[in-house]
Amino acid sequence: MAELHHIPFNAPYIVGSELDNIRDAVDRLKISGNGHYTKLCQDLFQERYQFSKALLTSSCTDALEMASILANIEPDDEVIMPSYTFVSTANAFMLRGATIRFIDSRPDHPGMDEAAIEELVNEKTKAIIPVHYAGVACDMDVVSRVARDHDLIVIEDAAQAVDSFYKGLPLGRIGDLAAFSFHETKNIISGEGGLLAVNNSDYVGRAEIIWEKGTNRAAFWRGEVDKYGWVDIGSSFLPSEITAAFLNAQLEALDAIQKRRLEIWERYSKAFAVISHQVTLPSIPEYATNNAHMFYLVCESLEERSALIQYLKDVKVNAVFHYQSLHQSPYFASKHDGRALPYSDRYTECLVRLPLHMHLSDEDVDRVADAVIHFFQHRA
Numbered sequence: 001m002a003e004l005h006h007i008p009f010n011a012p013y014i015v016g017s018e019l020d021n022i023r024d025a026v027d028r029l030k031i032s033g034n035g036h037y038t039k040l041c042q043d044l045f046q047e048r049y050q051f052s053k054a055l056l057t058s059s060c061t062d063a064l065e066m067a068s069i070l071a072n073i074e075p076d077d078e079v080i081m082p083s084y085t086f087v088s089t090a091n092a093f094m095l096r097g098a099t100i101r102f103i104d105s106r107p108d109h110p111g112m113d114e115a116a117i118e119e120l121v122n123e124k125t126k127a128i129i130p131v132h133y134a135g136v137a138c139d140m141d142v143v144s145r146v147a148r149d150h151d152l153i154v155i156e157d158a159a160q161a162v163d164s165f166y167k168g169l170p171l172g173r174i175g176d177l178a179a180f181s182f183h184e185t186k187n188i189i190s191g192e193g194g195l196l197a198v199n200n201s202d203y204v205g206r207a208e209i210i211w212e213k214g215t216n217r218a219a220f221w222r223g224e225v226d227k228y229g230w231v232d233i234g235s236s237f238l239p240s241e242i243t244a245a246f247l248n249a250q251l252e253a254l255d256a257i258q259k260r261r262l263e264i265w266e267r268y269s270k271a272f273a274v275i276s277h278q279v280t281l282p283s284i285p286e287y288a289t290n291n292a293h294m295f296y297l298v299c300e301s302l303e304e305r306s307a308l309i310q311y312l313k314d315v316k317v318n319a320v321f322h323y324q325s326l327h328q329s330p331y332f333a334s335k336h337d338g339r340a341l342p343y344s345d346r347y348t349e350c351l352v353r354l355p356l357h358m359h360l361s362d363e364d365v366d367r368v369a370d371a372v373i374h375f376f377q378h379r380a
């Protein structure tokens with residue numbers, strides 16, 4: 001019998017035109033940021049998703065840090081976000097001295113429990129950071145209503161949510177600001193990479209200044225001022241043209257990538273119907289679309305998840321767990337206000353992600369699915 005090949009959890013997909021684009025960027029003799037390819041990418045995002053302004057960044061982490069500066073987060077301000085998220089969601093606001101109020105996940109979804117936001121709001125609260133886990137929208141009507149009632153800024157962490165929608169609106173288009181990731185684990189990639197989407201027009205002018213180290217250099221390049229200088233705080237948030245050239249190639253293949261990822265997601269989903277009484281399958285609320293960023297299962301216990309991951313490893317399939325609740329992290333535990341967040345802890349211990357990437361054949365997907373089904377059907 002032929003030896004089984006290893007199925008990795010992720011492998012970056014290369015469209016094919018990335019190197020041609022990079023060669024072209026080099027030939028243009030402009031490889032620092034904010035050149036031809038940066039503009040092409042930003043225009044595409046603005047047109048396709050109707051963001052008032054799109055600014056490429058070197059990572060989603062950078063975009064979140066920009067958002068935190070733009071929102072004028074200051075020491076003593078409070079910011080509400082889920083505990084079940086990546087470090088950068090919180091770190092960007094800790095850097096400005098904010099107090100983070102973590103919220104639990106939903107019983108039916110690892111995303112944040114929108115119904116629990118309002119009770120955390122007080123006179124110090126400045127912003128809500130909904131994280132669209134697995135590219136599946138938070139209930140943005142609830143988030144927007146609380147924000148409106150209490151005059152709060154909404155910053156969407158849309159790291160995983162490219163080309164996903166809430167009631168027909170693109171994610172990243174609903175909050176005042178939004179941050180996307182193009183890290184190599186995402187649907188479209190540039191190695192490291194990100195985007196700040198600005199929807200509230202009050203923030204557009206300052207966003208570009210913060211992006212360019214606190215200077216008005218972008219306005220200078222457009223010929224709007226005759227010299228540029230230091231006008232605000234900022235940092236070097238913009239990526240080089242090499243990164244933008246790579247991303248542009250990916251963007252041209254976005255529809256094809258989304259289509260194939262969705263086929264894989266649905267193949268898993270169909271196969272797992274037979275074990276739906278033994279393990280929790282992902283649920284997509286009726287108001288959300290599925291951008292097939294991730295296929296996850298929620299096991300009964302940490303022991304069951306560890307056994308599943310080990311079983312899959314034995315048959316050469318790499319499945320991985322995800323976030324560690326931030327309220328329990330070594331850095332934050334002593335700063336947490338003590339509230340129990342049981343669902344966040346449950347996903348920390350029980351959620352497992354299966355391989356989902358463009359290098360998987362249908363046979364690979366069936367092999368992963370058969371192994372998972374075998375594990376649950378033969379579990380004592």
Ligand SMILES: Cc1ncc(COP(=O)(O)O)c(C=O)c1O
Pocket residue numbers: 059060061062085086088089131157159160180181182183193194
């Ligand atoms: C929810 C969330 N926010 C932010 C980030 C940070 O993205 P980046 O690696 O592009 O900085 C990630 C990374 O995966 C994430 O999952």
